[in-house]
Amino acid sequence: MSNIYNTTSIATFPTGDETILTVDNLTMSYGSGEKLNPILRGLNLEVKAGEFVSIVGPSGVGKTTLLRCLSGLITPTAGEISVSGELIQGPHPDIAVVFQDYSRSLMPWMTTRENVAFPLEGKGVARQERLHTADRNLEAVGLAGQGDKYPWEMSGGMQQRVAIARALAYHAPVLLMDEPFASVDAQTRFDLEDLVIDLHANLGVTILLVTHDIDEALYLSDRVVVIAEKPATVVDVIETGFGDVRDQVATKADPRFSVARARILERLRDH
Numbered sequence: 031m032s033n034i035y036n037t038t039s040i041a042t043f044p045t046g047d048e049t050i051l052t053v054d055n056l057t058m059s060y061g062s063g064e065k066l067n068p069i070l071r072g073l074n075l076e077v078k079a080g081e082f083v084s085i086v087g088p089s090g091v092g093k094t095t096l097l098r099c100l101s102g103l104i105t106p107t108a109g110e111i112s113v114s115g116e117l118i119q120g121p122h123p124d125i126a127v128v129f130q131d132y133s134r135s136l137m138p139w140m141t142t143r144e145n146v147a148f149p150l151e152g153k154g155v156a157r158q159e160r161l162h163t164a165d166r167n168l169e170a171v172g173l174a175g176q177g178d179k180y181p182w183e184m185s186g187g188m189q190q191r192v193a194i195a196r197a198l199a200y201h202a203p204v205l206l207m208d209e210p211f212a213s214v215d216a217q218t219r220f221d222l223e224d225l226v227i228d229l230h231a232n233l234g235v236t237i238l239l240v241t242h243d244i245d246e247a248l249y250l251s252d253r254v255v256v257i258a259e260k261p262a263t264v265v266d267v268i269e270t271g272f273g274d275v276r277d278q279v280a281t282k283a284d285p286r287f288s289v290a291r292a293r294i295l296e297r298l299r300d301h
């Protein structure tokens with residue numbers, strides 16, 4: 031486990047067998063009448079507190095649509111989503127989101143510290159406490175002492191770390207991630223994957239990540255949920271069983287990794 035991050039100063043979340051996120055018979059269509067475009071149908075999912083679940087599926091299958099429903103940004107056509115036992119009817123304080131496009135999600139006129147502190151204003155946190163929390167969370171993602179820099183002074187990987195710090199600072203027990211590493215180069219991607227594994231293991235935050243990258247889903251998660259077809263539904267669920275400690279070389283060379291990868295590829299080919 032890496033020691034460049036300092037997660038000890040951030041509060042952790044209780045984990046266990048309790049279900050924290052429930053998706054019940056989720057159905058979502060865009061448009062209406064002749065232009066009705068059904069995207070998701072009858073999707074069910076239960077995520078336990080502290081679990082790391084990835085949703086994989088081909089491009090255009092509806093992964094972002096699913097995440098937008100979960101984050102309360104759009105209202106599903108039918109079905110229910112609840113977090114911590116409460117029905118989602120709009121953005122919920124128990125859910126934070128990290129998007130793929132950090133260049134659009136960070137505000138260029140604010141320093142990284144101000145970017146991370148910003149959502150806490152809506153929670154009524156006093157300014158000094160907001161800035162202090164921002165510094166602690168920047169430290170947790172390996173950006174100690176970088177709070178005065180502007181996002182545009184940083185590399186893509188560093189900017190995505192800022193976006194992760196901002197989501198962590200919000201202190202929501204559930205973190206949704208939409209293809210968070212798709213816009214960075216391969217080595218930065220591996221570094222960010224390992225950062226997220228460390229944060230998950232040390233903080234107990236529940237993570238739901240969508241990706242079209244099967245290897246990434248297997249490497250990161252406790253469970254991989256495969257969605258396919260049009261409209262999309264769950265076609266397979268795989269428990270990875272790799273535990274909290276991962277290694278970019280050893281885990282991917284584990285025979286269970288290639289067996290699971292073949293199974294997912296087969297499911298996607300068959301649908």
Ligand SMILES: Nc1ncnc2c1ncn2[C@@H]1O[C@H](COP(=O)(O)OP(=O)(O)OP(=O)(O)O)[C@@H](O)[C@H]1O
Pocket residue numbers: 060061067069087088089090091092093094095096242
């Ligand atoms: N706001 C919208 N209005 C109408 N149709 C939409 C809207 N957003 C997405 N779609 C359509 O819904 C379908 C699923 O899109 P979505 O972005 O959810 O898929 P995805 O699996 O995340 O794709 P990708 O992997 O390429 O990001 C696509 O056909 C897309 O054109």
